[in-house]
Amino acid sequence: MKPKLTVDGHNQLQTRLSKLRDEKTDARERIRTARKFCDFREDVTYAEAVDHYEQIETDILEIERVLDDAVIIESEQSKIVTFGNKVVIREVGEDETENYRIVGEAEANIENGTISISSPLGRSLLGAKVGQIVPIESPAGPIEFEVLKIEA
Template structure:
């Protein structure tokens, strides 16, 4: 499996999810299966079927999270020395040249991305366009809403 880049915060988030899945979700679904079995005939037991399906989901997610954590390449943005270049985990302030809107994003791994807190996936169109550029550069972004032109105002490693 290839390495999965993520920030320290993203790794902690996955570790917390894994802990919750193993200590809360897994025991809960095992108890639900036990209770459904006690009701008798399993061939027409919707509660049993639902609990077994939930168990499959939980076990699959545990394997997925463990795989990502084992392949994780944890990047601490405060230790980056990229000479002002946009790289994974950097925080980038951009200005849309058409509208004048300014936005600030941190480029993070796919699992960490959350636009509500200004974290965009490294595989998103805007992040792919920004990677490797410097403050002052003008970048063309092919976004789902059409092509946009943005200027990089600032690049920080925080």
């Protein structure tokens, strides 16, 4: 199954890829510098530089794979929650509202207000209408959320 991305998510991954490529150049230079002054069997600085470089390379390959395979979906105004929509919800019995954009796994980041369509909350919200109560199974037990607003 091809990963789904919003236009914003695609742009964010492109920006992240560019930054990683710059970091990769810097990391390669750290390895060269560490190599000049180390005993490879014992030098922690060299080992850390190599590990950091390898992690950057892994991240680059993963982002490139996602970008190459992704289907980009533009969010549209809808009467039901669909991929890419921003949803305003409130836990039943609570006053505080929560805002989330429903996105693919590659761009989901709860701290940025994005949740995956494959998360329990994301799955439950898909297809919901304004005013609808959606149940979510959580480790602490069932929770109900009311859909207050759907935006493109």
